[in-house]
Amino acid sequence: MLRRLLRPACRELVYAVVLLCAAAVLIACPQQSMQAAQQGISLCAETIVPSLFPFFVLSGMVVELGLARHLGRLVERVMWPLFRVNGAGATALVLGLVGGYPVGARTAIELYQKGCCSQTETERLLAFCNNSGPAFILGVVGAGVFGSGRAGLALYLVHVAASVCVGVLFRFYGGVEERCKPDLRPAGGGVSFALAFTRSVRSALTGVLNICAFVMTFSVILGLLARVGVLETLTRALTWFGMDAQQAYQLLRGLLEVSSGVRGLAGSGRLPMAAFMLGWAGLCVHCQVLSFLMDSGLRVGTYLAGKALHGALSALFAVGLVRWFPNALPAAGWLVPQVENGLVPKLSVSMAAAWVLWLGFLAVALFGRRNRKKRGGKGRQVAV
Structure with a gap:
């Protein structure tokens, strides 16, 4: 039976039925579809574009100007023994942890396309570099959802x-492999700042538009699934396994779109579920990453397996934190008074982080070029 369903003709029939049903729902519920699309547009205009666009420009210039190579030389001794990824991959990891989805994944793919990482190293990197940023977790989830x-x-x-x-x-994925050879890493010195800037801005605009398109699409999908009762039916199915109905409903929404899922959670007892959603990131984010993976030759399965494992480990760590360290949350209060008091908006944190990272990478690049010029000057003197 399964083999029959996997045949091309059967798949095409299933696709046709699904698309016809989707068209029928859109025609039957035009008002709900329009409202869901408007919510997606509002989310893009107010949050996604202001928070992600600076990081996309930053990541593009870091790769175009060759700053990732200079940073890689500084952290090579940490990245390779720990993750079996050459030092240039630290750029994707840092930007992913600060900028949020999908900055880390996009930076990793750009590093691969520029020859800074091998295919195996990039696939390892994609498994763990696409993370949520502190602005979203501290501001939206912490202060907004849990009130803390x-x-x-x-x-x-x-x-x-x-x-x-x-x-x-x-790090064990792909077997034993030598680290990326120097000739695979482009010098990057021939690209002018103006050219790198224009390329990065154009690329960032394309990337943000792709993300906004997926956000709007999934906003409509979630609205229509809730309208026709699909989410309610799946929720009842999950309650048969002992799950609370409200938690099951939010879990389904979080599997599709992370922000929609976590916004419905409240109370410290649901901290592990929020951790799982943040680690998994949602199908909407995965589609955004897949749009960057197109024609790259990189395996999608490795990325998805990494995100599933990230979600499971996050939930496990959150359960341990709540059960074994009940005083951990009060003890951490002195680190985040600005979040609790609402003195630093989440977008301000993102913009400030982007500028700090940009200045740091620029300093590394200038230091690297200065050393290279000194070595070149000494070589010319010896030759004379």
Whole structure:
């Protein structure tokens, strides 16, 4: 039976039926579809574009100017023994942990396309570099959903710890492989700042538009699934396994779109579920990453397996944090008073982080070029 369903003709028939049903629902519920699309547009205009666009420009310039190579030389001794990824991959990891989805994945793919990482190294990197940023976890989830910056900080620490663990586990992926040779890493010195800037802005605009398209699409999908009762039916099915109806409903929404899922959670008892959603990231984010993976030759399964493991480990760590360290949340309160008091908006944190990272990468690049010029000057003097 399964083999018959996997045949091309059967797949095409299933696709046709699904598309016809979707068209029928759109025609029957035009008002709900329009409202869901408007909500998606509002989310893109108010949150996604202002928070992600600076990081996309930043990541593009880091790769175009060759700054990733200079940073890689500094952290090579940490990245390779821990994750079996050359030092240039630290750029994707850092930007992913600060900028949020899908900055890390997009940066990793750009590094691969520029020859800074091998295919195996990039697939290892994709398994753990696409993470949620502190602005979303501390501001939206912590202060907004749970009403506590302490809960947000705990979730972010759990999120980062699980990401690192996934990276350590995936170091064994692909077997034993020598680190990327120097001739695979482009010098990057021939690209002018103006050219790198224009390329990065154009690429960032394309990337943000892709993300906004998927956000709007999934906003409509979630609205229509709720309208026709599909989510309610699946929720009742999950309650047969002992899950609370409200938790099951939010879990289904979180599997599709992470922000919609976590916004319905409340109370410290649901901290593990929020941690799982943040680690899994949702199908909407995965589709955004797949749009960057197109024609790259990189395996999608490795990325999805890493995100599933990230979600499971995040939930496990959150359960342990709540059960074995009940005083961990109050003890973390002194680290995040600005979040609890609402003095630092989430977008301000993202913009400030982007500028700090940009200045740091620029300093590394200038230091690297200065050393290279000194070595070149000494070589010319010897030749004379």
